[in-house]
Amino acid sequence: MRASSTIRPARLAACASLVYGFRLATASALAQCAMCSGAADASAGQFAFSKSTLMMLSVPYLLLGGVALYVVRAFRRSREKSGGAAGDTDSTGR
Amino acid sequence: MVSGVMQRPPQPGPRQTPPAIPNHRLGMIIFLVAETMLFTGLLGGYLVLRLAAPMWPPAGQPQLPFWAGAANLAFLAAGSLGIHVALRAARRASHHGVLRGISLALASGTAFLAVLGIEWARLRSAGLSLSSGGTYGALFYALTGCHALHLLAVWIWIAVLLLMAVRDRFSPAHHEPVEMAGMFWHFVTLAWLFLFVILYVL
Numbered sequence: 001m002r003a004s005s006t007i008r009p010a011r012l013a014a015c016a017s018l019v020y021g022f023r024l025a026t027a028s029a030l031a032q033c034a035m036c037s038g039a040a041d042a043s044a045g046q047f048a049f050s051k052s053t054l055m056m057l058s059v060p061y062l063l064l065g066g067v068a069l070y071v072v073r074a075f076r077r078s079r080e081k082s083g084g085a086a087g088d089t090d091s092t093g094r
Numbered sequence: 095m096v097s098g099v100m101q102r103p104p105q106p107g108p109r110q111t112p113p114a115i116p117n118h119r120l121g122m123i124i125f126l127v128a129e130t131m132l133f134t135g136l137l138g139g140y141l142v143l144r145l146a147a148p149m150w151p152p153a154g155q156p157q158l159p160f161w162a163g164a165a166n167l168a169f170l171a172a173g174s175l176g177i178h179v180a181l182r183a184a185r186r187a188s189h190h191g192v193l194r195g196i197s198l199a200l201a202s203g204t205a206f207l208a209v210l211g212i213e214w215a216r217l218r219s220a221g222l223s224l225s226s227g228g229t230y231g232a233l234f235y236a237l238t239g240c241h242a243l244h245l246l247a248v249w250i251w252i253a254v255l256l257l258m259a260v261r262d263r264f265s266p267a268h269h270e271p272v273e274m275a276g277m278f279w280h281f282v283t284l285a286w287l288f289l290f291v292i293l294y295v296l
Binding site for chain 1: 114115123127130131134137143
């Protein structure tokens with residue numbers, strides 16, 4: 001029987017505190033990077049910074065997605081293989 | 095005194111299934127992910143400086159030779175093919191196939207390093223150096239140099255594999271070194287594809 005899919009309040013609170021902590025960490029990082037922020041705001045480098053940031057931001061997500069896809073496929077293949085072997089064993093009666 | 099206790103024959107344990115992802119492959123994937131982030135950082139720095147520059151290449155600096163980059167891409171692709179052939183041959187227990195594939199990869203790597211060396215010498219004589227070329231020269235040498243170091247590493251690795259293949263150390267049950275070197279070589283080829291497009295084509 002499947003478990004209920006409702007989110008428990010304790011888990012919700014833990015997720016919210018995690019997000020809030022991450023937000024605080026980001027804010028302090030931004031405060032320490034005033035020079036970078038100023039350089040990025042300059043009109044000449046704005047386009048360059050945004051394009052480069054976009055490229056550098058997309059790669060980890062692509063990597064994560066690719067590795068996750070590979071892992072899921074590998075586990076699925078392994079399960080099919082072991083399921084097939086179990087089926088063979090059952091059919092021989094051993 | 096003789097003990098009257100009889101020793102039981104060892105009982106077969108539960109059948110162990112092989113892991114879905116072998117450890118060597120998982121380790122290599124993690125390593126290649128880290129390497130990808132290294133090249134991403136370098137390319138990100140290159141893009142910032144290039145897109146912010148009013149003119150690229152800067153005035154008085156030589157254009158990068160397209161033919162050299164394309165030839166190197168072809169060499170790396172041939173090396174990838176060689177490693178693929180070697181891996182398939184190792185799985186089929188074909189000793190000559192392994193030797194042929196690894197030799198092709200080794201020759202391709204040598205050709206790549208030779209062409210890159212010639213290109214560096216030509217560009218240096220044309221006035222592009224780490225100090226005189228500004229960010230243009232520094233970025234070019236940093237990106238291609240970092241890539242060349244990776245290729246040199248996999249070249250040494252494959253040279254060791256060739257020695258192992260001569261001694262017939264690979265079999266269908268044991269060919270993990272060839273597989274891992276192949277993964278690294280394919281990564282180096284893919285990294286050069288991106289470098290080629292960004293440095294030489296765009």
